[in-house]
Amino acid sequence: MAHTAACDYAGLENALQSADADCGAAESHGLLCGICCAAGKADTAPWLEHILGAGNTLSAAAQNCHELLAELYAATLQHLNDNDLGLELLLPGDDAPLALRSRALGQWCQGFLYGLALGGVREEGGQPGTIPEIMRDFYEISQPGFDHDADDETEEAAYMEIVEYVRMSVLLCYEELQPLHTPATGPLH
16 A cells, blocks of 8 residues: 555655645545546646645656656556556555554545545535445544554554545545446446
């Protein structure tokens, strides 16, 4: 869960901090996934402006971020559209403290919800299937969390289950909101 394609969490987080970006790696990836679920693909200009801030595109640090974010964009679209369910959330690695990983997961979910909203998806908008329930769950996950005992295997297992729930929920949202973009999984009848 530490990387998505060529873009890894720590590398993007450092690049975003160097560029004085408005959000971190986890929130940036969540935002991208939310926009893609809502719209089928993301217009990169508003996404980049939201992440880097208006007018923050000319510095060398911002250009480096732009390159990393372009890689993340390409990999994310590929994973949302493949049959292998290969999407990975861009989160800190398993060696990071559980509190940091949980906070990043909350930021990821916050970004995802904002991305859905940017794409016109609202909970009260009569969304299909399980979208409203997923949105409520993501909102709960995005709220300030719990104290974590780094040695508690139960909390570690719970975190891993929540990450998998979020990952599969994103794929389900994409399938429900973009059914024509999702490749067929079996023979046509």
